[in-house]
Amino acid sequence: MKIIKHIDEMKNLSLTLQKAGKTVSFVPTMGALHDGHISLLKIAKQKADKAIMSIFVNPTQFGPKEDFSKYPRPFEQDCEIAEKNGCDFMFAPISEEMYPPHYNTYVSVEEITRTLCGISRPNHFRGVTTVVLKLFNIVNPQVAIFGQKDAQQVIVIKRMVQDLNLSVRIETGATIREKDGLAMSSRNKYLTSEERKAAPVIYNGLQTALELFTKGEKDTQIIRDKISQLYLASQLITPEYIEIVNMTTLQSLDQVEAPCLMAVACRTGQSGTRLIDNIVLGGSL
Numbered sequence: 001m002k003i004i005k006h007i008d009e010m011k012n013l014s015l016t017l018q019k020a021g022k023t024v025s026f027v028p029t030m031g032a033l034h035d036g037h038i039s040l041l042k043i044a045k046q047k048a049d050k051a052i053m054s055i056f057v058n059p060t061q062f063g064p065k066e067d068f069s070k071y072p073r074p075f076e077q078d079c080e081i082a083e084k085n086g087c088d089f090m091f092a093p094i095s096e097e098m099y100p101p102h103y104n105t106y107v108s109v110e111e112i113t114r115t116l117c118g119i120s121r122p123n124h125f126r127g128v129t130t131v132v133l134k135l136f137n138i139v140n141p142q143v144a145i146f147g148q149k150d151a152q153q154v155i156v157i158k159r160m161v162q163d164l165n166l167s168v169r170i171e172t173g174a175t176i177r178e179k180d181g182l183a184m185s186s187r188n189k190y191l192t193s194e195e196r197k198a199a200p201v202i203y204n205g206l207q208t209a210l211e212l213f214t215k216g217e218k219d220t221q222i223i224r225d226k227i228s229q230l231y232l233a234s235q236l237i238t239p240e241y242i243e244i245v246n247m248t249t250l251q252s253l254d255q256v257e258a259p260c261l262m263a264v265a266c267r268t269g270q271s272g273t274r275l276i277d278n279i280v281l282g283g284s285l
């Protein structure tokens, strides 16, 4: 696996691959790789001749009080993991090249970034879409793979691709979970051992919602209240939002209209870690 740190080098490589008639798939990440990231890499390998992964802890998607500086950066270990799992090229750009002095351009998807995670993270998606569009322009992939774990992110990126007539195809990989159901996340490392024990309640809540929906419950308030009670009973998990929304507009629904997205964000009481998860009721992303 070749590691590429400079934008020019990455652009030259993508041009060379294109000229050689090779297709390229792309998995953007912030590193601290786990099996969720690897599952996306495996999809990428099936979709094109060459699989490129990026690791870039993107400063513009973190709020001023968020965990940018403490975000884990085990770069050498990540490269070993990526290489072992068949990654052809690792693009790890330098922050000063991505955002040089006088940098002044951002890409904003509008309404759908103001709901769900956008409420507590107002500039987050602007940072995500900006960096993802930059990465698409540098890597020039035919297909890019994102995880359902960050469902709003997938929906926002698909919106950007459609609205800006980008040529890249967006594929979604299923959420990979720990044995007890907790969605894998680089942020799970922040959890105290007590919080880690309590955290599976987040997915249990989503499973309870799915059961209610399967039994015919359509009232979203009833479903949301039930999940809220479960979370609050765990003592260590405080819900930030529990929402059932339209998959295109991300607006809240009073009645379940399948397929729709049930998305939750929680904060843990001891370490203050923010965890998100979701399921699709009656369909897929």
Ligand code: AMP
Pocket: 028, 029, 030, 031, 035, 036, 037, 039, 040, 145, 146, 147, 148, 149, 150, 173, 174, 175, 176, 177, 183, 184, 185, 186
């Ligand atoms: P991150 O490094 O957290 O920015 O994530 C990079 C990509 O991996 C994003 O497309 C995420 O949605 C995806 N991802 C993160 N966690 C998981 C997971 N548990 N299962 C599947 N994909 C994931």
